[in-house]
Amino acid sequence: MAHSFTNLMNDRAAADRARGGGADSLSDPVTGDATARPIKIETRKMDFFYGTTQALFDINVQIPAKSVTALIGPSGCGKSTFLRTLNRMNDIVEGARHTGEILLEGINIDGPEIDVVALRKRIGMVFQKSTPFPKSIFENVAFGPRLTGIRDRRELDEIVTNCLKRAALWDEVKHRMSDSAMALSGGQQQRLCIARALATNPDVLLMDEPASALDPASTARIEDLIFELKANYTIIIVTHNMQQAARVSDTTAFFYQGHLVEMGDTQQLFTKPQEKHTEDYITGRFG
Amino acid sequence: MSFPTQSCVASGRCIIEPAPSSDLRQSLTRKSTVRPIEFLFAKLCQLAAWSSLAILCLLVSVVAWKAVGYLDWQFLTSFDSQRPERSGIWAGLIGSSWMIFLTFLAAIPIGVGAAVYLEEYARDRWIVRFIRINISNLAGVPSIVYGILGLTVFVRMFDMFAREGIVARLQGEQISALVLAGIEIPLPFGKTLVAGALTMSLLILPVIIVATQEALRAIPPSLRHASLALGATRWQTIRYQVIPAAVPGIMTSIILSISRAIGETAPLIVVGAVGFARFAPGGIGSAQDLVKNPAGLLQAPFDKYTVMPVQIFNWVGQAQGEFQSVAAAGILVLLGLLLLLNGIAITIRNRYQKKLSW
Numbered sequence: 062m063a064h065s066f067t068n069l070m071n072d073r074a075a076a077d078r079a080r081g082g083g084a085d086s087l088s089d090p091v092t093g094d095a096t097a098r099p100i101k102i103e104t105r106k107m108d109f110f111y112g113t114t115q116a117l118f119d120i121n122v123q124i125p126a127k128s129v130t131a132l133i134g135p136s137g138c139g140k141s142t143f144l145r146t147l148n149r150m151n152d153i154v155e156g157a158r159h160t161g162e163i164l165l166e167g168i169n170i171d172g173p174e175i176d177v178v179a180l181r182k183r184i185g186m187v188f189q190k191s192t193p194f195p196k197s198i199f200e201n202v203a204f205g206p207r208l209t210g211i212r213d214r215r216e217l218d219e220i221v222t223n224c225l226k227r228a229a230l231w232d233e234v235k236h237r238m239s240d241s242a243m244a245l246s247g248g249q250q251q252r253l254c255i256a257r258a259l260a261t262n263p264d265v266l267l268m269d270e271p272a273s274a275l276d277p278a279s280t281a282r283i284e285d286l287i288f289e290l291k292a293n294y295t296i297i298i299v300t301h302n303m304q305q306a307a308r309v310s311d312t313t314a315f316f317y318q319g320h321l322v323e324m325g326d327t328q329q330l331f332t333k334p335q336e337k338h339t340e341d342y343i344t345g346r347f348g
Numbered sequence: 349m350s351f352p353t354q355s356c357v358a359s360g361r362c363i364i365e366p367a368p369s370s371d372l373r374q375s376l377t378r379k380s381t382v383r384p385i386e387f388l389f390a391k392l393c394q395l396a397a398w399s400s401l402a403i404l405c406l407l408v409s410v411v412a413w414k415a416v417g418y419l420d421w422q423f424l425t426s427f428d429s430q431r432p433e434r435s436g437i438w439a440g441l442i443g444s445s446w447m448i449f450l451t452f453l454a455a456i457p458i459g460v461g462a463a464v465y466l467e468e469y470a471r472d473r474w475i476v477r478f479i480r481i482n483i484s485n486l487a488g489v490p491s492i493v494y495g496i497l498g499l500t501v502f503v504r505m506f507d508m509f510a511r512e513g514i515v516a517r518l519q520g521e522q523i524s525a526l527v528l529a530g531i532e533i534p535l536p537f538g539k540t541l542v543a544g545a546l547t548m549s550l551l552i553l554p555v556i557i558v559a560t561q562e563a564l565r566a567i568p569p570s571l572r573h574a575s576l577a578l579g580a581t582r583w584q585t586i587r588y589q590v591i592p593a594a595v596p597g598i599m600t601s602i603i604l605s606i607s608r609a610i611g612e613t614a615p616l617i618v619v620g621a622v623g624f625a626r627f628a629p630g631g632i633g634s635a636q637d638l639v640k641n642p643a644g645l646l647q648a649p650f651d652k653y654t655v656m657p658v659q660i661f662n663w664v665g666q667a668q669g670e671f672q673s674v675a676a677a678g679i680l681v682l683l684g685l686l687l688l689l690n691g692i693a694i695t696i697r698n699r700y701q702k703k704l705s706w
Binding site for chain 1: 471472568570571573574575576577578579580581584588589592593
């Protein structure tokens with residue numbers, strides 16, 4: 062058991078070293094206190110229902126800004142549901158509702174004065190299956206800015222270039238911006254979706270198993286990207302892959318059967334879990 | 349199939365005996381050179397497929413044989429005549445073109461709009477299910493019924509504008525026409541192109557709605573979610589992502605309904621298409637007419653008209669034998685126009701499909 066924890070954390074240290082951020086990134090988010098950062102998103106006593114079925118029970122979460130928070134747990138535990146409440150994507154699900162509060166920098170996102178369209182521009186989302194629009198690479202990234210009324214071609218060019226660079230895709234696509242996005246590989250499509258999400262200028266990124274359909278090399282690229290993006294964005298990532306959670310996240314939350322079992326500093330959660338359930342899950346006894 | 353089992357591994361005797369080669373050869377040898385049922389079935393299916401082509405060829409060649417000597421430039425460019433050799437289909441060609449144009453002008457926005465509402469906005473309530481079932485049923489209603497509906501609704505307008513009608517009673521005087529920017533709009537529409545086209549659009553609406561619904565349903569929900577998650581409104585998602593992706597499907601519905609609209613005869617006879625016409629709607633029968641009186645284009649929808657199938661129907665009913673040949677020539681022109689319009693629609697669809705590249 063102890064062996065597998067060590068493995069996980071070694072993985073992470075190796076990954077950090079590979080990025081050249083070893084000492085720094087280890088000292089602060091891993092050993093330091095994650096809650097010392099300002100809180101970006103907070104939920105209070107949130108219960109979530111699909112029709113009459115309750116999917117989440119009394120979720121109280123504080124998500125620190127400019128860091129990566131991983132949501133782990135077995136399938137159907139409610140972690141994706143939780144993620145989708147944060148940008149109100151559950152609004153489009155018939156019969157979905159929740160009680161309690163969800164606060165973005167202290168503002169209740171379900172408030173009657175909140176414009177859901179503006180909210181979703183501030184909270185970007187990347188889905189499990191890459192979902193490029195059947196349009197050109199340029200048009201995919203430009204879609205968000207165009208929605209906000211940007212028409213000037215030069216301004217759009219600048220945004221698109223900038224976002225593709227930040228999503229580490231620019232060098233691969235700069236000569237074929239007008240090609241169909243559907244012609245890209247799976248990993249490239251997913252990075253395109255990240256670039257597209259960045260183009261609406263959000264400060265939070267929600268990722269729903271962004272690498273689960275990708276090969277190991279593409280997964281590594283996405284993880285590197287997440288690591289780079291956390292300097293400027295608050296990232297919340299749902300993942301099935303424990304190694305991935307250990308590698309990329311600063312904070313980890315473990316969901317089980319709709320309950321938040323344990324949440325805390327990633328290293329602590331993986332090495333000294335407080336709850337028996339967490340320990341069983343991360344050591345592979347169930348899930 | 350035998351794999352070494354645990355016990356055979358333990359006993360150290362894991363050699364699987366091959367079947368004697370003579371048995372194998374015998375079992376693989378075919379019993380006869382043909383399998384009669386297989387052969388017969390394949391041939392029957394082939395026959396079924398080819399027979400439809402054969403019948404089409406037969407029909408076209410019989411019609412073409414009859415039309416020899418009548419299908420010429422004069423036939424295409426002349427109005428109808430009492431004399432078979434001077435008869436022409438020009439009025440029908442123009443009338444059918446107007447009919448198709450006006451029909452789709454009315455049917456595409458309403459049809460696509462209805463489909464978008466049913467697929468994208470409507471919640472699954474009993475009234476919505478009722479509308480859906482009704483639309484599917486309407487697709488199977490005989491066309492003559494639409495003709496009678498059109499006669500009541502568009503040609504006579506429920507006799508609202510009759511001398512004793514409700515409008516006359518409310519206004520104190522009878523209204524028989526409305527003049528808008530120099531265009532005289534008869535009320536009720538009477539036996540005009542617009543009444544025919546509206547009737548025809550009722551006829552093809554179910555086809556367009558159902559096919560467009562299918563096209564919308566085929567678009568993965570993830571496309572909509574991705575768009576909404578970027579902060580697009582519902583309307584923006586539909587306008588910029590969903591509809592463009594559905595264009596090929598919408599075009600298919602248009603292709604299907606063009607064929608229906610161009611060949612329909614019965615409802616148009618009911619709503620008053622003219623059998624024998626020596627005029628074009630709005631007086632626009634040639635390029636010169638158009639230059640002389642461009643306003644005629646706007647007046648045309650409110651003018652009398654004929655269409656090709658009604659003309660053909662009229663010719664077939666003539667006593668003089670030569671008119672049968674004139675009708676045959678008309679049929680060939682009708683088929684030609686149908687192929688042309690379908691070809692255009694298919695080209696547009698293919699271009700869009702290539703651009704989409706799922």
